[in-house]
Amino acid sequence: MMTRKELDLWVGIFAVIGIGALLFLSLKVANLASFSGADTYQIAAKFDNIGGLKVRAAVKSAGVVVGRVGEIRFDNESFEAVVALNIDGRYQFPKDSSAKILTSGLLGEQYIGLSPGGDSVSLKGGDTLKLTQSAVVLENLIGQFLYNKAAEGDGKK
Amino acid sequence: MTRRIAELLRALGARIVSNWIWRLGFACRFLWFTLKESGASFRRFHLTIREIYFTGVLSLIIILVSGLFVGMVLGLQGYDTLVRYGSSEALGVLVSLSLVRELGPVVAGLLFASRAGSAITAEIGLMKATEQLSAMEMMAVDPIARVVAPRFWAGVISMPLLAALFSAMGVFGGYLVGVRLIGVDEGSFWSQMQAAVDFREDVLNGVIKSLVFGVAVTWIAVYEGYDAPPTAEGVSGATTRTVVTSSLAILALDFVLTALMFRGT
Numbered sequence: 001m002m003t004r005k006e007l008d009l010w011v012g013i014f015a016v017i018g019i020g021a022l023l024f025l026s027l028k029v030a031n032l033a034s035f036s037g038a039d040t041y042q043i044a045a046k047f048d049n050i051g052g053l054k055v056r057a058a059v060k061s062a063g064v065v066v067g068r069v070g071e072i073r074f075d076n077e078s079f080e081a082v083v084a085l086n087i088d089g090r091y092q093f094p095k096d097s098s099a100k101i102l103t104s105g106l107l108g109e110q111y112i113g114l115s116p117g118g119d120s121v122s123l124k125g126g127d128t129l130k131l132t133q134s135a136v137v138l139e140n141l142i143g144q145f146l147y148n149k150a151a152e153g154d155g156k157k
Numbered sequence: 158m159t160r161r162i163a164e165l166l167r168a169l170g171a172r173i174v175s176n177w178i179w180r181l182g183f184a185c186r187f188l189w190f191t192l193k194e195s196g197a198s199f200r201r202f203h204l205t206i207r208e209i210y211f212t213g214v215l216s217l218i219i220i221l222v223s224g225l226f227v228g229m230v231l232g233l234q235g236y237d238t239l240v241r242y243g244s245s246e247a248l249g250v251l252v253s254l255s256l257v258r259e260l261g262p263v264v265a266g267l268l269f270a271s272r273a274g275s276a277i278t279a280e281i282g283l284m285k286a287t288e289q290l291s292a293m294e295m296m297a298v299d300p301i302a303r304v305v306a307p308r309f310w311a312g313v314i315s316m317p318l319l320a321a322l323f324s325a326m327g328v329f330g331g332y333l334v335g336v337r338l339i340g341v342d343e344g345s346f347w348s349q350m351q352a353a354v355d356f357r358e359d360v361l362n363g364v365i366k367s368l369v370f371g372v373a374v375t376w377i378a379v380y381e382g383y384d385a386p387p388t389a390e391g392v393s394g395a396t397t398r399t400v401v402t403s404s405l406a407i408l409a410l411d412f413v414l415t416a417l418m419f420r421g422t
Contacts, residue, residue, distance in 0.1 A: 011206045014214045018318025021325035022364070029253050029328055030360045031351035056355065064351070087308075122361055 007037045022155060039089035041125035043068060045112070047081045051135025053101055055108045059085050060102075061114040066136045066146075069112065085112065094119040098131035159371055174182040179247035184380045190380065191309050204307040205314075212273040212308070212375075215313030219268055222334070227260060228252060228330025232235045235331075235337055248341050249350035252331030253324075257363045258353060259417070261324030263411050267371035268323075269316055270403040274378035277308050278399040281382025283390035290383075311336035312378070316371025317364050320335045324363065 050072065067087035075082045087093070096117030096143035103110050117131075198205045235251040281304060284290050290300040328350075334340045354360065378399045385395035 006206075007203075007207055007210045010214045011379055014209065014217065014315075014318065021318070021321040022360075024325045025257060025321055025328075025360050025363075026356050028347070029257065029350060030354040030356040054253045056358070058352070134231075 040086040043085050043127045045083050045129040047130050047132050047134045049134040050081045057110040092122040095121045099129050100133035101135035165222045190301050191306050193305040198300045198307040198310050202315050205310050208307045212311050216272045220319045220323050221326050224326030225330040228327030229334045232331040232334030237397030237401045248343035249346040250337045250353040253328050253350045256324045257325040257359050262366040265320040265323040266407040269402050270374045274374045274399050275396045277378040278382040278396045282385035282395050286387040309375050312375025313371045320367030366414050373406045376405045
């Protein structure tokens with residue numbers, strides 16, 4: 001039979017490596033330290049079409065992740081998609097910044113690209129982005145291309 | 158003829174009522190008593206520490222080794238499929254998400270049920286068969302407070318730690334095979350993983366899952382031990398039932414929890 005001291009030691013070691021594993025999962029795997037949801041401000045952007053954008057998709061500016069998509073809903077008055085962006089509080093953007101929906105990678109994960117404008121006033125929580133560019137929908141693009149080709153052919157005749 | 162059918166139906170109904178409904182009700186009452194009498198297992202914490210040693214520390218080897226091998230297999234299989242689509246850098250995402258969300262809690266829970274749950278049932282069942290529990294009652298020591306509650310809490314505390322260790326070892330195994338052996342780029346392995354795994358959505362939900370499994374497995378284990386017929390046959394049957402019931406409970410609860418947590422935003 002083990003003494004109580006030895007038991008305490010082993011259980012202590014077990015607790016330490018167990019909590020160490022939890023820390024490893026949250027810091028190294030989930031990268032909790034670099035971007036926490038606590039210190040963010042929310043801005044809204046309206047898009048005609050969001051394509052395949054998902055909640056929690058990245059918001060990038062110059063390729064750096066500066067926030068995440070918080071909520072996507074449909075505005076029944078303007079018939080547009082309203083996307084709420086949670087931007088990291090460390091980053092400030094000019095008021096006339098623009099947002100567009102871009103695609104990254106081969107598997108087509110969509111994210112929001114934020115391009116800074118030239119205004120001296122910064123965006124703050126609750127603001128709405130004026131300039132947005134919707135996702136590229138391949139079917140529309142092909143349709144437009146065919147339409148243009150057809151129009152060209154008509155012009156030649 | 159009709160009489161025979163009626164008899165069959167009656168026997169079936171009696172079996173269902175006594176085997177399932179009656180036992181479930183008793184198990185719920187038993188859990189309530191365990192929770193009510195669990196003050197002692199925290200006031201005299203060394204009782205619980207002793208049980209954490211038996212359920213947690215002694216399960217470490219099997220959990221760590223299986224976590225490592227599951228992660229390494231995930232690394233090999235994942236690479237084999239991902240390389241066809243030219244996105245072998247997503248290996249980190251595949252390994253970590255499948256471990257943290259599903260395999261970690263579930264496989265660690267199954268191992269925990271067969272390694273620690275069966276031991277708890279056999280121990281309590283044998284204590285009952287050798288009338289140690291009755292002897293305690295004679296000495297005005299509540300066996301639920303002295304024997305059952307510390308084992309229950311030890312299991313509930315150990316299980317999330319074991320599941321986290323399993324996932325961490327698995328990620329490490331996937332890293333060993335993916336990056337060290339096959340040669341996936343190390344930077345993109347970690348960075349894609351970190352971009353895809355969310356703390357609250359994935360890690361915390363995994364911890365909640367393992368906590369629920371811990372409660373379910375140890376509840377079933379202490380109940381089966383306490384309820385075992387006081388014979389050698391009864392104890393062995395109860396031990397088997399613990400492993401079978403808790404494995405099924407883990408898989409069923411996993412489906413329910415997954416459906417609640419990841420509804421595919």
